[in-house]
Each structure stands twice: as structure tokens, then as C-alpha cells.
Amino acid sequence: MDTEKAILDASSALLEAKGPRGLTTRAVCEAAGIKAPTLYHHFGDKEGLELALIRRGLADFMRRKQQALAAAEPLDQLRAGWDVALEFALKRPSLYALLSHHVRAQPELVADSYALMHSCVQRLVDMGRFHCTVDPAARAIWAACQGVLSLVRPGASRKDIEAVSDLLFEAVVDKLSQLRTSRAG
CATH class of the missing domain: 1.10.357 (Tetracycline Repressor; domain 2)
Incomplete structure (x- = not known):
């Protein structure tokens, strides 16, 4: 499975389960089974991840x-x-x-x-x-x-x-x- 897609899928599920405040980088990394550098490599920062989720939606x-x-x-x-x-x-x-x-x-x-x-x-x-x-x-x-x-x-x-x-x-x-x-x- 594509790492970026896996991160977005985990983030999307986390977002709908916990709301925007529950969408922390730590929670996303845990849910996606990745380390923070992988998240930052694909999305730059939390805002980049949020914008990727928004664009996909x-x-x-x-x-x-x-x-x-x-x-x-x-x-x-x-x-x-x-x-x-x-x-x-x-x-x-x-x-x-x-x-x-x-x-x-x-x-x-x-x-x-x-x-x-x-x-x-x-x-x-x-x-x-x-x-x-x-x-x-x-x-x-x-x-x-x-x-x-x-x-x-x-x-x-x-x-x-x-x-x-x-x-x-x-x-x-x-x-x-x-x-x-x-x-x-």
C-alpha cells in the first residue's frame, strides 16, 4: 500500500472519530504505524496533512x-x-x-x-x-x-x-x- 495513501486513510478515520482537535501528528503517526519523519516527508507539517485531507475530500x-x-x-x-x-x-x-x-x-x-x-x-x-x-x-x-x-x-x-x-x-x-x-x- 502507498505510504501517503495509508497516512491519509488513517488521518481521515482519526479525523471523523476524534474531530479536528484529535488530528494530532502523534495520533496520526500512531494510527498509520509510522514515525514522525515519514509524516513530515510526505506532508511537510500538520497543516500540509490537513490540506491534503481537504483536497482529497x-x-x-x-x-x-x-x-x-x-x-x-x-x-x-x-x-x-x-x-x-x-x-x-x-x-x-x-x-x-x-x-x-x-x-x-x-x-x-x-x-x-x-x-x-x-x-x-x-x-x-x-x-x-x-x-x-x-x-x-x-x-x-x-x-x-x-x-x-x-x-x-x-x-x-x-x-x-x-x-x-x-x-x-x-x-x-x-x-x-x-x-x-x-x-x-
Whole structure:
């Protein structure tokens, strides 16, 4: 087995079991059955390991978001992408927490995800479904989804989070469908 993959697999399991605070270099080395120099050789430091975990998780996330584009209707694509983001956070809450921590300093981590969402919003604006300019509409969709994702934490009710998700998605879409360009721009 590839050493780097083994370290990432052990780190991922440790992260989801113990949370971001439990992801220490000592714990990772123990879980992966390696010595610290091996960890540092592959990832440089703990932050490098965290970013490798995030990038690996985001690669899977982006594959799922790309699959969401299979829906023919842009609004269905937008909703499917929103749901993929929520499912990612619900299934991998510790990885999502780690991503949220790093994205403040490195917003480019989510640039591809934002671009996919922005392209769906652009199509909805072009079709006349959203009655505003694309950038404010995309920012509104992104902010609403991020608000829902912020509810994901240990002990939170999945059912409640999904209910809020449905409410916010429908509210933002309804508002964007009613706005006139002069008010939204």
C-alpha cells in the first residue's frame, strides 16, 4: 500500500472519530504505524496533512457536484449541487469543519464549487428565471447554503437541518425569481 495513501486513510478515520482537535501528528503517526519523519516527508507539517485531507475530500465532493449537472433543468442542477454540499457536511462533519477553518485563509479551496454554482445561476438568469444580475444572485445562493452548512455540528438534528435547508433554498430561489434587475444590481 502507498505510504501517503495509508497516512491519509488513517488521518481521515482519526479525523471523523476524534474531530479536528484529535488530528494530532502523534495520533496520526500512531494510527498509520509510522514515525514522525515519514509524516513530515510526505506532508511537510500538520497543516500540509490537513490540506491534503481537504483536497482529497473536495475531489470526491466535486465528482458528486459534477454528477449533479446531469439534471436537465438548471434549477434542478442548482438544487442538486446544494444538496450535495449539505450531504458532504452531514456525512463528513469533521472534514467539513476542517475545510471551514482553512477556507477563511484559502478561499481558493472552494473556487471550483463556487464556479459550478455560479454557472447554474448564470443559466437561470439567462433563461429569465432569476430576475436579477448573476453576481448578487450567486452570492445570495452561496451565502444561504453556507448558512445551512453552519448548522452542522455534533448533536444537531439532521431532520431539522434538512428542514432549514429546504426553507432557505426555496426562499432564496423565490426571491430571486421575483426581483427586478434594478433592485438586485
